[in-house]
Every structure is written in C-alpha cells, then in structure tokens.
Amino acid sequence: MRVALVNPPWDYRNSIYFGCREPHLPLELGYAAALLAASGHETLLVDAHLEGLSAEAAADRVAAFAPAMTVVATAPTYLFWRCAPPELRVPRQFLDTLAGRGGTTVAVGPHGSATPRPVLDKLGCAIVVRGECEEVVARLAALPDLRPETLRAVPGLAVRDGEAVAVTGPPQAGRFTDLPALRWPDQWIARHRHHHHRFDAAPDGPGAEVEASRGCPYTCSFCAKIDFRDAYRRRDLNLVLDEIDGLIAQGVTYVYFVDEIFLPQKPLLEALVARDLRFGIQTRIDLWKPDMLDLLGAAGCVSIEAGIESLTEAGRAALDKRCRASTDDLAERLIHARRTVPFVQANLIAVAGDDPDLVAAWRDRLRGQGVWANDPVPLYPYPSSPDYRRLWGEPDDRAWERAHAHYLGQFAQFSDIQDERPLPLPELEAACGCC
Ligand code: SF4
Numbered sequence: 001m002r003v004a005l006v007n008p009p010w011d012y013r014n015s016i017y018f019g020c021r022e023p024h025l026p027l028e029l030g031y032a033a034a035l036l037a038a039s040g041h042e043t044l045l046v047d048a049h050l051e052g053l054s055a056e057a058a059a060d061r062v063a064a065f066a067p068a069m070t071v072v073a074t075a076p077t078y079l080f081w082r083c084a085p086p087e088l089r090v091p092r093q094f095l096d097t098l099a100g101r102g103g104t105t106v107a108v109g110p111h112g113s114a115t116p117r118p119v120l121d122k123l124g125c126a127i128v129v130r131g132e133c134e135e136v137v138a139r140l141a142a143l144p145d146l147r148p149e150t151l152r153a154v155p156g157l158a159v160r161d162g163e164a165v166a167v168t169g170p171p172q173a174g175r176f177t178d179l180p181a182l183r184w185p186d187q188w189i190a191r192h193r194h195h196h197h198r199f200d201a202a203p204d205g206p207g208a209e210v211e212a213s214r215g216c217p218y219t220c221s222f223c224a225k226i227d228f229r230d231a232y233r234r235r236d237l238n239l240v241l242d243e244i245d246g247l248i249a250q251g252v253t254y255v256y257f258v259d260e261i262f263l264p265q266k267p268l269l270e271a272l273v274a275r276d277l278r279f280g281i282q283t284r285i286d287l288w289k290p291d292m293l294d295l296l297g298a299a300g301c302v303s304i305e306a307g308i309e310s311l312t313e314a315g316r317a318a319l320d321k322r323c324r325a326s327t328d329d330l331a332e333r334l335i336h337a338r339r340t341v342p343f344v345q346a347n348l349i350a351v352a353g354d355d356p357d358l359v360a361a362w363r364d365r366l367r368g369q370g371v372w373a374n375d376p377v378p379l380y381p382y383p384s385s386p387d388y389r390r391l392w393g394e395p396d397d398r399a400w401e402r403a404h405a406h407y408l409g410q411f412a413q414f415s416d417i418q419d420e421r422p423l424p425l426p427e428l429e430a431a432c433g434c435c
Contacts, residue, residue, distance in 0.1 A: 001141045002042045004067040004102055005029040008094035009048035009055055010076050010085070014423040016380060016407060017085035022194035023050035024077045025209045027258065028108065030182045031134035032071065038180070041141050048094070049076060050188055055097040063101035069146065070102030071137055074109030074119070079196075079209060079258040081110040082224045082382070086400050087428040088122045095123055096432065104146045108133035111400065113171045113227035114383035116158030118397045120165055122429065127151065128158040131171030131228045132214075134179070171227040176214045177235055181242035184208070189250045196256035197280045200302050200342035205253030212240045212268060216260040218284075220309070221320045221390065222349065224382030229260060241271055248277060254302075256280045264292040272299035281305070285333045285346075286325040293333065297340020304337055308346040308373070311362050315351055320386065331362070335369045343372070350376035380407045401425050 007026040026047055033043045044065040048058035062070055072091045075084035088111060095105055105125035112119035112128035120128050126146070129136045136156055143150050148161035155169035195207040215232040216225065247255060255277060262281035272279065273295075280303030281296075288296070296304075308330055310316045316323045325333070330346075338344045346366060348359065354376065363373040381388045381403045383395035388403060404425040 001036075001069060002044075002065060002067040002103075003033075003036055003137070003141055004044045004046065004062040004065055004070040005033055005137075006058060006062060006070060006072045006094065007047040007049050007076065008072060008090045009053060009058065010090055012085060014421065014428060015085045015087060016404070016422040017083070018377065018380075019076075019080045019083045020194075020196060022196070023047070023192065024079055024194070024196060024256075025050070025182075025184060025188070025192065026073060026076070027078045027182070027209060027211055028133055029071070029073060030184065031179050032108075032137040034180045034182060035134055035138040036141055039138060039142060047188065050191060052191075055094045058094060059097040059099070059101065062098060066101075066103075068103040069106060069141065070098065070104070071106045071108055071133075072123075072125070074107055074111045074123075077209065077258070078211065078229070079256070081228055082260070082384075083380070084110045084382075086111075086380075086382075086404050086425055088119065089429050089432040092123050092429070092432045095125060106137065106140065108137065110224065110228060110382075110384060112158060114395045115397060115399050116167055117165050118400070120158050120160055126160055129172075130156040130158065130167075130169075132174040132176070135174045136172055173215075173228070173231060176233045179211075179235060179239065181239050181246060183243075183246055184250070186250060189247070189252060192252075195254040195278075195280075197282075197303050197305060198254060198256075198278075198343070203254065205251050207254045207256070208247045208252045209258050210240065210243060210247070210255045211235065211258050212237075212265070213259045213261070213263065218261070218322055219320055219386060220307070221318075221386045222309075222379045222381075223260075223386070224384040224388075225260065226386070226389075227384040232261070232263075234265070237267055237271070240268065244272075244275065244277065248275060252277070254278045254280070256303075257282075261287075264288055264296075266292070266295065269295045269299040275300070278302045280343075282307070284323070285330055285337065286323050288333060288337070290333075290336050293337045294340055296337070301341050303343045303345075304341050305345045305347060306334060306337075308334075309349045310351055310354070311348070311358055315354065318351070319349070327362075331366060331371075334366065334371045338370045344370070346371060346373040348374055348376040350378045378407065378410060380404075
C-alpha cells in the first residue's frame, strides 16, 4: 500500500498550548514509516512544520504521491501528546485542503485516543486510531481493504460506517521495546536547528529528539497519559544507540530524550559518556542518587526538567506524586545535579492553597544556587488525566470543551509563553469548520 504520513503546519495562535512551538521530529510518524517500509509498503513522510510547508503545499505533495491512505497527526510529536493543543483546527485545515486526494484518511494522536467519536466528526476523517499508533497504522496497511467491515478486526479504532460510528476497542499500547533505529532525511536534520529545552548554550549543530523509554510507572493526578504512553517500557539499548550514532553521523550535537521519565540507567549513560553529544531530559529528581547524577552530567546532560510540582508534602500527596523525599531533600538533589548539569529546572504547578510567599522564597533560594524554578503554572485537566476523571468521570463527547472551559475559568493568569489571549475551544475550532 502507498501510505502518506503527515505532520501538519502547526499554528498555536490563541491556543492554551504551553509546550514548545519549535518543530521537533515526528517520532510516531517516523516509527510508523519504518514499520511500513519493513513490510514492503511505500511511504511518504511530510512534516509541514519542520519543512516550512503551508497546508496547500503539504497537501499537494501528498496528492502527487497518490496514497491509498493518509495518516495525519493531531499533536506535533510524541513529546507533546501529554500536553497537546486541545483544538483540532490545524489537522482539520490540512484534511480540508487535501480534499479527498489522499485516499482513506486516518487521524492519530491524543485527542482521538480519549474521545474517538468527536474527533472523527471534527476532522471529517474515515478512521481514528486510539492510543500509540505506529503498530496500528502498520496493521491497517496490511489489511486487504479499508472497508468498515474489514476494519472491525483491528482493535483501538473509531470507524465511520455510513451515518454510524463503530469503536472497535480501547486505546492500544505498542510493544515499543524493539522499534527500529530511526533514520531521518539529511535535509530535515539540517533544518532542525532547535535544541529542545536547552538554555546553557546556543546550538552548535543540529538537534534531534530520541526515545529511550516510554511511559511511566507513576500516576500523578495531572498527567495525561492514561490512554497512551502509560506503562513504562525501555527500548532496546542497541537500537537507541544505533539511532543516536546515525544522528551524530548527520552532524547532530544535541538530542532531547522525549521519555516521560528518564530513569537512571547506567548502561545508557556510560555509552553516552563515550560519545560527543549533549542531551536534555525530563525526570523525577527524587529517583536519582548523587553518584548517578554525577554520571548523568559526565554523560553530557545539559538540561534537566524535574517535576517537583508542590513545595509541601501534602501538596505533592494531593497530586498523587508518591514522592518519598522531603522538600529539602528535593532541593539538595537539584542543587547537586546543578554541579555538573548546566541547566536544572524544578517544575512547579499552581495549586489552590499554595502559599505564594513560600513559593517565592524557595524559588529565590534555588535560584541562588543556580537552579531555575518556574512561576507555578495552572493545570489543564486533559481528558487522559486522572484529574479529568476525578472531576467529571470518563471522557464523553464534550470532554475537551469541558476541560477547556474549566481551565479558562479557573485562573486569571497564564504561563509566560502565552502572549495572546487563549480563546474558548469552540471559537478556536469554528474558523476551520471543526464544530
Ligand atoms: S512522574 Fe511524570 S510522567 Fe510519571 S505520572 Fe508523574 S508527571 Fe507523569
């Protein structure tokens, strides 16, 4: 089968999206393309965001390829599935522009994982994949045809069948551990000048994103991973290193590990010590002992983002952090990490009842030791988070609208990066015909 895989040209205007706006490698589409190619399918990978293409140019390129199936992502890359832009206007605009020239249209991403029916409606596509998508996409391509009755055999789909919608099962998790080493086009890597979450130095070469593990054994109340990237799995180290060596050979000097929780893993860190590469991670500092933090710095880590969330044990317990360390212990470990890692950030979340003076004093103390602690940001109750389900139960067809309205109403102040006024979801999506 000929399959096009598309990352649309993201536009975050008036979005509540608080993630990074730079282009990153679309790992999920890369894995899907690799699995498809390994089974003999022909693929076209288009990243309109990274390649600087308009929706029209991307759609024309897909149409010229004449695929039997076109897969479009509803989040910019796996790195941001847990904090995706809630609105679907960008993938919808791409599909409108494609206008039936891409064969059967398939949406993958966090939105349809949680709420498949409204995503099928909002995007007007034929199939929605629920959960981690690469293996399911490969399975779709292996089917004899993509008629609704054939698709019923594949779990984790929402399929339009005339006026009805059939959901074939819950979100799927991939095996992940044996996903092949990804290879990206040279021109993509050359364009990827961004070093994600790096602040110690200007980019000295291309950057890239890599995944060494997926999921997390914790279940923090705000973390939107119930429907994807949930259970912790570690990718075969040889495959990870093979991918990294390929990137280094293409000139990459920095990689960001998109892992939910980059856990201490001596063999990986020792292998990185031997390579000329800097990297960034997100992790929990309470899981790192001083000697492993030293090895992390020696391995080339230049950026740590550590979720502290609340400065009181009661606050962390309310968020289900299951953190055994005291606030002082956490501060000590952050300061220890800062000895060898030039940028260390403690993430704080705005929680009702926080003492602003305590937060200000702690931030000042940490900053005095070279550790950055952000101004606490509010939480978006994503439909795939425990918080959403605690508030409203299982996500229904209005889940995203409900979460969005709650978020806009809850806090008067927003994260520093949101320089435009965030709009209600129906307004954001109305412009593209999603609603
Ligand atoms: S530790 Fe991090 S990745 Fe794991 S559940 Fe908590 S917030 Fe999510």
